[in-house]
Amino acid sequence: MDPKTYKFDTLSLHAGYQPGKNAGSRQVPIYQTTSYMFDDVDHAAALFNLERGGHIYSRMSNPTVQVLEERVCALEGGTAALATASGMSAIFLTIMTLCNAGDHMVVSSQLYGGTVNLFRLTLPKFGIKTTFVKPRDTEGFKKAIKPNTKGIFGELVGNPGNELMNMPEVSKIAKEAGIPLIIDSTYQTPYLCRPFEHGADLVVHSLTKWMSGNGSSMAGILVEGGTFDWMQNDKFPSMTEPYEGYHGLSFAEEFGPTAFTMMARAEGMRDMGPCLAPQNAWNILHGLETLSLRMEKHCSNALKMVEYLSNHESVAWVSHASAPGHPDKELAEKILPKGTGSMIAFGIKGGKEAGAAFINNVKLASHLANVGDARTLVIHPASATHSQMDEATLKFAGLSHDMIRLSVGLEDFEDIVNDFEDGFRAAKKPRLVANK
Amino acid sequence: MKFKVRGIDTFASTGGRPFDKNKPLIIFVHGSGLSHMVWVLQTRYFAFRGYSVLAVDLPGHGLSSGESLKTIEEMGNWVGDVIGAVGCKEASLVGHSQGCLVTMECVAQHPEKIKTLTLMGGASAIPMNPELLKLAEESNPKAVDLMMDFAHGPAGHFGGHPVPGLYHLNVGSMIVQNKEIKDTLGVDFRACDNYKNGPEVAKKLDLPTLSILGAQDRMCRLKDGKILADYIKGSEVKIIEDCGHMMLLEEADQTLEILKKFIAEHYPLPS
Numbered sequence: 064m065d066p067k068t069y070k071f072d073t074l075s076l077h078a079g080y081q082p083g084k085n086a087g088s089r090q091v092p093i094y095q096t097t098s099y100m101f102d103d104v105d106h107a108a109a110l111f112n113l114e115r116g117g118h119i120y121s122r123m124s125n126p127t128v129q130v131l132e133e134r135v136c137a138l139e140g141g142t143a144a145l146a147t148a149s150g151m152s153a154i155f156l157t158i159m160t161l162c163n164a165g166d167h168m169v170v171s172s173q174l175y176g177g178t179v180n181l182f183r184l185t186l187p188k189f190g191i192k193t194t195f196v197k198p199r200d201t202e203g204f205k206k207a208i209k210p211n212t213k214g215i216f217g218e219l220v221g222n223p224g225n226e227l228m229n230m231p232e233v234s235k236i237a238k239e240a241g242i243p244l245i246i247d248s249t250y251q252t253p254y255l256c257r258p259f260e261h262g263a264d265l266v267v268h269s270l271t272k273w274m275s276g277n278g279s280s281m282a283g284i285l286v287e288g289g290t291f292d293w294m295q296n297d298k299f300p301s302m303t304e305p306y307e308g309y310h311g312l313s314f315a316e317e318f319g320p321t322a323f324t325m326m327a328r329a330e331g332m333r334d335m336g337p338c339l340a341p342q343n344a345w346n347i348l349h350g351l352e353t354l355s356l357r358m359e360k361h362c363s364n365a366l367k368m369v370e371y372l373s374n375h376e377s378v379a380w381v382s383h384a385s386a387p388g389h390p391d392k393e394l395a396e397k398i399l400p401k402g403t404g405s406m407i408a409f410g411i412k413g414g415k416e417a418g419a420a421f422i423n424n425v426k427l428a429s430h431l432a433n434v435g436d437a438r439t440l441v442i443h444p445a446s447a448t449h450s451q452m453d454e455a456t457l458k459f460a461g462l463s464h465d466m467i468r469l470s471v472g473l474e475d476f477e478d479i480v481n482d483f484e485d486g487f488r489a490a491k492k493p494r495l496v497a498n499k
Numbered sequence: 500m501k502f503k504v505r506g507i508d509t510f511a512s513t514g515g516r517p518f519d520k521n522k523p524l525i526i527f528v529h530g531s532g533l534s535h536m537v538w539v540l541q542t543r544y545f546a547f548r549g550y551s552v553l554a555v556d557l558p559g560h561g562l563s564s565g566e567s568l569k570t571i572e573e574m575g576n577w578v579g580d581v582i583g584a585v586g587c588k589e590a591s592l593v594g595h596s597q598g599c600l601v602t603m604e605c606v607a608q609h610p611e612k613i614k615t616l617t618l619m620g621g622a623s624a625i626p627m628n629p630e631l632l633k634l635a636e637e638s639n640p641k642a643v644d645l646m647m648d649f650a651h652g653p654a655g656h657f658g659g660h661p662v663p664g665l666y667h668l669n670v671g672s673m674i675v676q677n678k679e680i681k682d683t684l685g686v687d688f689r690a691c692d693n694y695k696n697g698p699e700v701a702k703k704l705d706l707p708t709l710s711i712l713g714a715q716d717r718m719c720r721l722k723d724g725k726i727l728a729d730y731i732k733g734s735e736v737k738i739i740e741d742c743g744h745m746m747l748l749e750e751a752d753q754t755l756e757i758l759k760k761f762i763a764e765h766y767p768l769p770s
Contacts, residue, residue, distance in 0.1 A: 064630050066641070066648035068668060069656060079658040079666075083741070112515075114543040116661030116751060124663035133658040136666040142673050143665045289673030294562075310547075312515045316562070317543075319536040320673035321665050328664065 071138065071254070075354050079133025093345045094126040113309060113329065123332050127341035131348050135274070135284050138253040138354075139266055142289030143324035145332070146282060146344060150249060150269025151177055152337035153283030154216075157245060157267055159335070160327040162213045163301065164190030169207040169214075171198045171228050173221025173461050176448045178247070182216075183456070195459065198228040199390065205236045212240065213298060218247045219256060219398070222434075223408050223444045223468040224461035225382040227391035230398060234262025241296045249273070249435070250404050254358040259288035261398060265323065272435025273405075275350030276357050280343035285327060289320025302326060308333075357437065357473060362402030364479070365471040371480055372409050377417075377487040379410035379465060405471040406434060415464040417490040418443050422467070424489035427474065427482035439472035439479050501562075504577065504584045510562035511535060511553035511581075514546025518553070520586040523766060527554040528578060530596030530620075531691060532635075532646070532675040532684030534561025537595065540661060540751035541758060549768045553590075555581060557601075560683050561674075567686040571597075571694040575604025582612050591615040591766045593758070595747055596719060597625065597691050599727075607700045615765045616708045617758060620716055620744045622723035623697030623730060627688045636685035643675045643684070652715035652743025661751045671745065701730035707765035708734040711757055713742035713749070735761065 069077065080091050099118040101107035109115045118124050128146050136144035147153040158168065158181075170182050172195040182193040196203040198221050208215075215237045217228045230246060237244040243264035248256060252273045258266050268274060270282035293302040293315040302322055305311035308330060314322040332338060350357075365383065372381045384395035384403035395403045411417045421441075422430050428439040432448055442448060445457060445464050452460065471479070500513050512535040525545055527538045535542075535554035546552040557574060559567035568574045578601060582590050591614050594602035599621030606613045634642035647668045648656075655667050675684055708731045712724035721738065728734040737757045742750045 064628070064645065066644040068644065068648050077657055081654050081657050081659045083654070084659065108547075109544055112543065112547060114547060115540055115755060116663065118663065129663040130658075132664040133660065133666050136664070136669065137658060140669060141666065142669045145664050289669065310515060311517075317512060317515065317536070317539055319534070319561075319677070321662075321670060324664055325662075 072355050074134065074137045075351050078137035079130040091127060091130050091345060091348055093341050095341055097121050113312065113325075121341070122336045122338045123328060125338070125341050125344070128339050128344040131339075131344040132284065134348065134351060135253075135268070135270070136286055139286045140257050140259050140288070141266065141286040143321040144284055144286045145324050145328050146270070146284045146339040148283065148337045148339050149281045150247075150267065150271060150283035151181065153267045153269070153285045154178060154181060154247065156327055156331045156335065156337060157265060157285050158186060158191065159189070160323065160331050161243070162191045165211060166191050166213045167209050167211045168193045168216055169204055169212055170195055171217030171221060172196060172459050173198045173224050173226050174218055174247070175222045176444070176450075176452060179456070179460065180451055197459070198226045201229045201232045201236070204233050208236070208240050208242070212242055214243050214245055216245045216247070218250065219258065220250045220384065220404060220406065221461065222250070223406070223448070223466065225384060225406060225408050226461060227384060227394050227398070229394055230258060230261045230263065237264070238262070241298060243291045250406055251399065252354060252358060254354050255362075255399050255401050255404060259290060264288050264291040270347045271433070273358065273361065274354065275347040276353070276435065276437045277346065277350050278433060278436040278438070280346040282339050282343050282347050285324065287321060287324045291323070293322055358402070360473045361405035361471060364473065364476050365402070365405040365407060367476050368407060368469070368471050368479065372407065375487065377412050377490060379412050382408040407469040407471060408466055409469065410463060410465040411467055411490055413465070413490055415443075415445070418465055418467055421486040421490040425482050425486040427478055434468075434470040436470065437473045439474055440470040442468050444468050502584055504580055507558060508564040509555065509558070509581070509584070511555040512538070512542055514542035514552040514554070516546040516552070518585065519551050522549060522551040523768060524551045524553065524582065524585070524587045524590040525762070525766075526578060526581060526590045526592050527552070528592065528594040528598035528601050529554070529557065529560070530598050531687035532560070532680070533671070534674055534677070536561070536674050537747060541593070541747060541755055544755055544759070545762070553581065553585065559686075560678065567683055569686060569690060571600045571604050571690050572696070574601040574690070576608050578602065578605040579609035579612055582609070588612065589614055591617070591762065593617040593619070594621065595619040596621065596744065597687055600625065600691065600694055600697060603697065603700050603704065606704055606706065613706060615762070616704065616706055617711065617761060618708065618727070619711045619747055619754065620713060620719050620724070621710060621727055622719035623701050623727040624694065625691040625719060627692040632688050632692060635688045636681050638679055638681040638685065640676065640680065642680060643672050646675065646684070647671050649717045650744040652713060652741065652749060654741050655743050655745060655749045660748070667745070667748065697727070698730055701727055704731045707761075709757070709761045710734055710736045711746060711754060712736065712738050713744055713746045714738055714740045715742055716744045718744035
């Protein structure tokens, strides 16, 4: 006897949506509206006081966005989700729900540059300080925890160096300390890894990337695993003690496995308002329908690309968890059995100048500040995505000036290789080849 | 709030309002392996409209201490004791699934204390599938997956939670897995399987009673819910279409509307 609940590919097409409640529309409708009619005064009061479910104002929730939230939640195996205007706003909302002024976070050092700046420069303005730990330094996460630490945050596969955080072991450290582990799983998508199955408590995504794959829309999401006991200690009073903003409601007591998301929506969306536009939610939903198919091709193209780059005379080094000799290969095979993603970092011989020539002379690969598009993307992080870091921070984050970050797309592999050969030819003699 | 029942720490959600023993009391009793959290879309409404509400965690469940009670009869008697433990003399009861058996037993054992009875997803007997019972008693998480599958109707399997962002199957699953499965779900399933007094107890009930049934219920099938209602003298029956066993969440608004009308008619606030 096995449960007949829907599986991954079916959920990516159907979860969160019932046509029968939407005029029979097979496609999810775009509810392009700011607000929703109340039945009467009593109905309005009940909605505002969280006595019943429903929509009030699209800053807080929207029916199209709700479908996206439930769909991602179902794919991740979570209890609740909250979509936001971008991945960065999902992270900010998560930290602002978790922490108060005077609190502290322990954070992996290998992150998207914007996330590094959020923890290093912006959150201290709100009295929230951070200790950065290198992703492979598992023991370092433990040592960095202080009495006022409220969580551990990291990308499972760090951007851009592709170093893995040992999520199962770091999760044990977080549990011992009575704090949640938050994983930015943008690089993996739930197709490659479901962090809740490896001990994470909260997951954030930039949905702008592989989850949509079409490069059309900004979006982010916070997903709750329902696994963390907020009442186990006195570290999270805003979750456990009566909240004045809702007549003394205790989110942890009342909502249990969905308490964090409920509070993030009730307080965070109410007061900060980083809401997702319904049109963007719809665009992301379109992408999600083909998530499995796209991730398979992303990963197979990435494996071929790793082999091609590893054997190329112009390449000094290649970093991808599938690459021979990668220090995290064994861990990756355990946590990411379906594939290690399509992000590759490589060093080009000739350093920064050769890197610039390479990027200026590829034509199929797009030079831009995004990853996870269906198209192949390249960038030189030290001069773009991570350019706001000083030299010491760049080094600590594992970045070098010869590094090229590659997001392998879905094109025919031979076409990508032909394009790269043009780039490498130009990189060999950067001063002799005219930039495009 | 936390209070003592038979000397054991007991938790009940008061729906977000301070408990007041001078207001009419409604007690909500959850189903197998679950807790007060399944009632959030009914309790807060009544708590903010003049009633005192207790969505109890049965012993050993949710935030209550102690060990799970082994029989439906014991659970019914325990609910009766809750009323006195909080300083009240009477209450209306609302039960879901196993909670229907428990609340019927409570009425049978404490008829003078109970004013109305609402049964959601009920039946006069809840025999368990032997394989499911074995899995639950072995703390196998597959028991929870099967329970969530059976408990939700076809629509619930797709999602569409009344609270934006929540996903039905996983919320229910995590509420159950909050505790050791064999100590809550396993004990509860065994208690349901052993309970044979349902028809006789139901036939003796003599108070305003409402049955709310899901047309697509696979845990306590619609026909079994109707048979139970037929046993109860003067019982009202409301059927929610396209809804499974978890009507209190799957169709929370419809459930609340039905409950509001019933409570307003049979257990009104003092004027």
